[in-house]
Amino acid sequence: MFLLIKEHFVHLHAKYKIISMKHIAIISLCLFFCALISAQKQTFTVKGNITGLEKGDSVLIFKENILHPEKRTCDTLLINKKNNFTYKKTNEGATFYTLVYHPINKSKSTRNRSLTLFLGKGTVKLKGDTDHFSMVEKRGNDYKHKLVARYIFLTDSIAGIESNAYDRYEKAMEDNDGNAMKETLIELSKGHGSAELDSLTLELVNIVNDSEYAAALYLWNSTLLSSAEIEKRLNGFTPEIQKSFTAKELRKIIEMKKSVEPGAIAPDFTLTDVNGEKVTLQDYEGKYLLIFHWGISKGCFRTNTELEQIYNMYHSKGLEILDFVQSDIQPGNYLSYTPELYRQLHPLLHHLWKSVYTSMSENTHIIKEYNLSAMPLLILISPEKKIIARNFGSTNEIVKILAKELIQ
Numbered sequence: 377m378f379l380l381i382k383e384h385f386v387h388l389h390a391k392y393k394i395i396s397m398k399h400i401a402i403i404s405l406c407l408f409f410c411a412l413i414s415a416q417k418q419t420f421t422v423k424g425n426i427t428g429l430e431k432g433d434s435v436l437i438f439k440e441n442i443l444h445p446e447k448r449t450c451d452t453l454l455i456n457k458k459n460n461f462t463y464k465k466t467n468e469g470a471t472f473y474t475l476v477y478h479p480i481n482k483s484k485s486t487r488n489r490s491l492t493l494f495l496g497k498g499t500v501k502l503k504g505d506t507d508h509f510s511m512v513e514k515r516g517n518d519y520k521h522k523l524v525a526r527y528i529f530l531t532d533s534i535a536g537i538e539s540n541a542y543d544r545y546e547k548a549m550e551d552n553d554g555n556a557m558k559e560t561l562i563e564l565s566k567g568h569g570s571a572e573l574d575s576l577t578l579e580l581v582n583i584v585n586d587s588e589y590a591a592a593l594y595l596w597n598s599t600l601l602s603s604a605e606i607e608k609r610l611n612g613f614t615p616e617i618q619k620s621f622t623a624k625e626l627r628k629i630i631e632m633k634k635s636v637e638p639g640a641i642a643p644d645f646t647l648t649d650v651n652g653e654k655v656t657l658q659d660y661e662g663k664y665l666l667i668f669h670w671g672i673s674k675g676c677f678r679t680n681t682e683l684e685q686i687y688n689m690y691h692s693k694g695l696e697i698l699d700f701v702q703s704d705i706q707p708g709n710y711l712s713y714t715p716e717l718y719r720q721l722h723p724l725l726h727h728l729w730k731s732v733y734t735s736m737s738e739n740t741h742i743i744k745e746y747n748l749s750a751m752p753l754l755i756l757i758s759p760e761k762k763i764i765a766r767n768f769g770s771t772n773e774i775v776k777i778l779a780k781e782l783i784q
Contacts, residue, residue, distance in 0.1 A: 425503045433477070436478060511532040521584075534573060545557060582594075594626075638763050660757070671701070683697060754774055
């Protein structure tokens with residue numbers, strides 16, 4: 377009897393030992409992944425020594441999302457110590473932040489209140505004053521790189537020159553001094569240092585391989601580039617930069633672009649048009665579909681006029697057009713339009729073809745799925761749902777394809 381009980385106890389002990397070991401393994405695995413996720417995150421600190429900051433002032437800190445601007449987030453930092461602030465944040469990786477200074481004293485100048493920073497890990501120190509908040513000195517982290525430091529210096533110097541010129545222009549306006557106003561405008565037109573800045577920007581974006589700031593600047597300017605061009609540039613960065621958060625974002629852009637470049641099958645969609653009716657890709661089966669992504673700009677207005685001619689020429693032969701209209705065109709914004717702007721927009725929203733507001737909650741997914749990263753954007757889809765053209769603004773390629781395919 378004792379033996380049986382002992383054997384039973386041993387059996388139970390072994391059973392619970394196995395269960396315990398499983399629990400330990402699961403817990404250990406969880407701890408490992410938690411540590412891995414934690415290790416992938418980065419913590420940065422911004423220390424500001426800004427003359428003119430007062431208790432009660434605030435700084436809005438916007439985290440920019442280059443891939444999805446609509447996901448921009450904001451923190452509010454309340455200043456509780458004169459001339460100083462500290463901001464600490466943990467994120468998945470480095471990106472650009474926009475800091476906007478809001479003084480409690482409303483009589484202060486509204487100019488030069490916005491500052492852009494690239495923040496990832498470590499400490500960035502700022503030094504300056506509230507009158508020139510957008511041009512404060514930046515030290516630490518990516519700003520240690522020689523070319524990045526030069527780029528920031530040039531950017532801030534040009535901004536300073538322009539700011540002083542605008543101050544003089546406003547003073548000349550107050551004094552009704554026409555000659556001074558003219559002289560100031562001439563000075564502004566000279567573009568002090570802009571040629572060097574353009575050259576340095578190209579160098580940072582296309583040549584510098586050992587700076588995540590340069591990679592992020594490239595990411596920011598990759599809208600009009602093909603997936604092949606981005607992939608080639610990405611492979612040129614150092615191994616360290618290729619492991620960075622910015623490199624991961626570049627890889628996401630490459631995959632996103634590949635899915636909607638010529639040769640790819642157009643992603644299916646179900647959207648709601650401006651009249652509340654459903655629109656699907658299937659509705660255009662057997663037709664050539666030209667998608668036009670547009671908003672308020674002269675380029676978009678010009679392209680829109682050209683599309684009317686294209687529609688009149690090719691609609692009877694099998695062409696349909698579908699507008700993807702940016703949020704700034706929604707009816708709720710009409711009250712803010714000037715009479716001239718309203719006059720230009722009204723006929724563009726009353727075409728013979730359908731229009732979709734991309735900012736409507738049920739339509740926002742199309743921005744990512746079709747990589748609507750710039751405007752004016754034209755996407756031509758064949759009757760077999762294959763993307764056969766994608767370009768920004770020019771209708772020349774579209775016309776050549778339609779002439780070849782639809783005029784027999």
